[in-house]
Amino acid sequence: MPTADKERMTTVLDVARRAGVSSATVSRVLNGQATVNAEARLRVLAAAAELGFQPNRMAQSLRSGRGRAVAMLVGDIEQNLYSALTKHVQAMLGQIGLDLLLYNLDHSPDRLRSFLAMAPSLGLRGLALATTDAIPPEFDPVLQGLRRGGMTLLSLGQRLDERGIPSIVHEEQAAGERAVRFLIESGRHPVLFVGRVTGSAIGAERYRGYRAALAGAGLPLRRELVFDTATAYRYSAGYDAVRRAIEAGTGFGAVQASSDEIALGAMAALHDHGRRVPEDVAVIGFGNIDWGAQMRPALTTLSVHHDAVAAALRSALENAEAGTEVPMLTSIGRSLIRRASA
């Protein structure tokens, strides 16, 4: 057995002894609930300070039934969308004294399942599900079970409000329509659409925006211009789609991607096939990942507002704490960020 020199932490009892009161009084002073003799209060405060007393979080958690952590489940922390969101959420939680438990789903339903299974025993303050991947319907009972068990559950980025989960999302269809309309009005059509059309509610909404813009301009929807990337929102999907379009001889003056990664993949393909951006082809992405602005040409894209999401999450957590109603849907606007690519 290794010499356990783990010097015992100072407890509320140590403080009590030093201040010549009972542990109950120490607790009362530190939590400012009941009235305590002013002079005793000072002694307790002094004792706590002198001993550098820090209440044991584990004990507090056990007693109160909930810890001080909020879990956030992200699709893939390596993607800028999630890491940027995580950054804002962590900062917000820090401000209200909560810890962030991060769980990387890696796009795997199994990982989601296994986390949800152990979630109830964790004593979480809240659970934020941040993934754009579709959540299979078989999860609904588990998710609702958690909510009934008192868990504050929120979806970030994906609308699950119709499945009973309060959601904080960005507008998708209107934003997509705005961007495509801009391309058309700049005379850059035909416009290629590259993104997940099926299999992702968010992708479908963005695609609906594309169609709405076409309809608004009185243009027909041409199937050969739409590339449904079954795989995740990543570069190669954009690269391959554009390569195929070029090889098929399809003429187009712009690419509307449904993610910045796809847009950058598309730009790489355009480069490799001798098309100049934006002279020959304009490109617009979705999501404003941080290095889109560092590319040459810099990427035009649709904004994202992680700070607003974090703020909405905060108020949801606070409402839940206070027993107030949590809004089922919070929607955040996007704007077109014009840079060199379109």
Next chain:
Amino acid sequence: MPTADKERMTTVLDVARRAGVSSATVSRVLNGQATVNAEARLRVLAAAAELGFQPNRMAQSLRSGRGRAVAMLVGDIEQNLYSALTKHVQAMLGQIGLDLLLYNLDHSPDRLRSFLAMAPSLGLRGLALATTDAIPPEFDPVLQGLRRGGMTLLSLGQRLDERGIPSIVHEEQAAGERAVRFLIESGRHPVLFVGRVTGSAIGAERYRGYRAALAGAGLPLRRELVFDTATAYRYSAGYDAVRRAIEAGTGFGAVQASSDEIALGAMAALHDHGRRVPEDVAVIGFGNIDWGAQMRPALTTLSVHHDAVAAALRSALENAEAGTEVPMLTSIGRSLIRRASA
């Protein structure tokens, strides 16, 4: 008061009652310590399964004195270096049943200080400090205090072994030397060096590699070729350095950046000033961020092995748990990943 319908979780006592034994026996069965009557064991197992029993983590933590979370403090989760590392660490922790508590330092010593202050009361299983920012010496007492208090503390990415903190790092000087030697041998000199030379131990090591390569080739160290980016390892530092070099009329055939972000900023500046990469100027980065391969031209860089870091962290945690010695320094090699930019 909101109707608290938080259905009580099933406890070890519920299981005990159902199996007709005492809670002690349930615990013995579930933890496989002492011997338990085979038939009773089965009853307990069955009862636990039927009730879907999940031991309350908070109670376990209080009892055992430590929770099941490992905290990781990162410089800035939005940077690919950290998000990629986080991904691997989280996956590794998940495998051994531990949770990841993520704390974003945002390059602020104050945030580090405030986290360290509350760390002892958290009951952490371990604490991984992952930042390339210099840790001011005034932190040493706190850090050592944590270690003496039994905390498993590790530095990831930055050598702090000489300050008494076990460190898991990548080789820096040898890797930098390798890259610069490659540039010189390809006839691409003079080589510009852009990166943190002072104020960052890691940057200094990479710079030492640059000088070593020069010395090895019998070339002089020319001050006008070295750009010390006082600010963080980000794009604009690389952009500005190259812009200034060009405007100053300094001739050069390559840029060795001390991060991929700097390299990409440098490439943007080269592009904006009509220099072609790699025809006119070769560029090598450091760190292999995921989208360096998506650029055109794709970025040549030095590898990073987050999986190896996570594995080393794992074995350190396991050693600490077992009371075994934790190695003070683990060093991981880097190799040159040749892509189009050099």
Next chain:
DNA sequence: CCGGATCGGGAAATCGATTTCTTGATCGAA
């Protein structure tokens, strides 16, 4: 057949903070 050894398993203590419970005391009104 007996006494020490081994074993299975329940009762109770423990971890540390908070929240009842309770009691002694002070206060105010009748």
Next chain:
DNA sequence: TTCGATCAAGAAATCGATTTCCCGATCCGG
């Protein structure tokens, strides 16, 4: 002056899992 009320504050219960502690029973060698 006295009795219910208000109040400060200690003793003890509580949260739930684990770990002593301890007892009765079975075992075995002598």
